[in-house]
Amino acid sequence: MLPLESKALIPNSLGPRLLKVVGLADFPSAALPCERMALDLRGAPAALIGREMLDLPWGGIIQSPDAPRDRERPYVEILGDQRVAKSGDVIELDPFRQRVASRYRRGDNGNVLFATERCNSYCVMCSQPPRQVQDDWRVSQLLDLIDLIDADEPSLAISGGEPTLLGDGLLEVVARCASVLPDTHLHILSNGRLLDGSTLHSRFEGIHPNLSWGIPLYGDHYGLHDYVVQSEGAFAQTLRGLYALEAAKQRIEIRVVLVRSTFERLPQIARYIQRNLPFVEHVALMGIEPIGFAKAHYADVWADPADFGDQLAAAVGMFDSSGIGVSLYNLPLCTIDRSLWPYAAQSISTWKNDYLPACASCSVKSKCGGFFSWVTPAWTSRAVAPVKEN
């Protein structure tokens, strides 16, 4: 597991800022102005760097602990895990808390534009419990961040909280991505509830060349869905949101988190999607992330995939036969039937992805998505065991 932030020595004069980390190998081709970059000199011999280089107007200079430094230059020393920043990443310097935080990781499969902490749902298994805070400031910060992301980044997610709560701010963020990162696939994770009855959905039409939506649906009936998201009327709103997105020619993925009561009705949910939402492009059936509200509701939400193999196979078969793409996220290979392995994706972001001791001797470990770093025995399927391949 990679840390998201670390303690650091940051001169107070710097002020909070987002910076692109640039090592000596990336500096020759860097297109950003020095002010938006942090020169990474860790590991570079001191005699190599001339005063003229240090005198460039860097936004920051990341230095090893033993290196000489002076007060005039914007030196930053990372005190914790050095991997919190590497060349190509974007970091945020927080001089008040003396911390440096990772905001974008080059090469990571799970980079997120974090839109807001607010949410209009309150899901029983929420891994990122919402807070009702005014954080519209994130919009301008995201606009800044987008400029610093690699132009060849394959994909980004916009997540939260509920991103559509930003309203016009979300449109601004998407539009900036379209102009600065047109080749980067953008996936908005939203419950779709606010897309119902407003004109917001229509304004996403044609705004981005490579945009899709991940919308959760947890039941084939309002009672089940509204219970899981702990919000009355949510099922109807999400469905109207799905149709609104379809009307706006948006690409849609349905995300089904496999909490116990949803897992039990998975074939019915698959049938519901197949009959009522045939336009969706992809369905992701997702194991629970055991953190946040999920931990508090363990008894209500935990379902061992080993107990629901039939439901899983039936749902996958139904999607397959109706031409809707389907993937299994966060389900280790040993917990599902071999026939389902082709659908299993390595879905967990590298920074929070780990394997158990039992995986050491497993022959398919390299193909398996593994576990969330915060997995505990209670959240581990009884089917977990090394796979012996011939």
Added chain:
Amino acid sequence: MSSALMIVGATLGALGAEPNQKPQDLSALSEMDSKYATVLSSSLNSGRHNLYAGHRSHSSHRSHSSHRSHSSGSGSSYRSYTPPATYTPPAPARTTPAPAPRPAPIRAPVIPTPRQSLSAPTTSAPTKKTYRASERDLSELGGQRLSTEPVDSQTSLGADDASTPDASPFNNNFWPTQPAQPPRPDADELRMLIMRVQAALYSKGLDPGAIDGVMSQKTQTALRTFQRRYGLQVTGTMTTPTLDALGVRL
């Protein structure tokens, strides 16, 4: 078991025949690669005029005579830097030749044709004012002095052309700490370019000496070594093919 061995043998045999297919494979590969071509690949500096190709040391700045008008900003931007929302460039203080309007950022990997001087007379303009580069080009040079100031094409490159310190509308925005420094954009840009080259040489395992923006003996030697290694013309200078091979943005 024996059948397994036979399969392995057949596979190896197929591999053995590979050299014949190599050219095809390579072209197929490069075709695949081209889909992923990013800012750093082939055409990093194509369409840019390399002012510094002949630069050996500070004593020999004569390249300006060949420097034509850039017909400012013909859109050779591969990765346009969009300034932060709060950034509003003040209006130019000078009214003489206004820089051409900033082109809309072209984001797709468009390979621009070499710039053609459509407008400016290339030989004997009575006033030898030309624009050194569009402001976009300069901003891509890494955010040093952003200047649209006209440069007298007869002045030598490194010369102290410091007559109008506040003529550039962009001077004080990105260099807030050193506002009073006389503008020597060419020297600054040259130093920046040499530092980029030195950093690239160092990253490729060569020894350019200190990264200090000075074209030292060591740096020239490293350049020559690099050029020899990459089958480039061995000049010890920063020719455009050398910069491209080094991955240095001009």
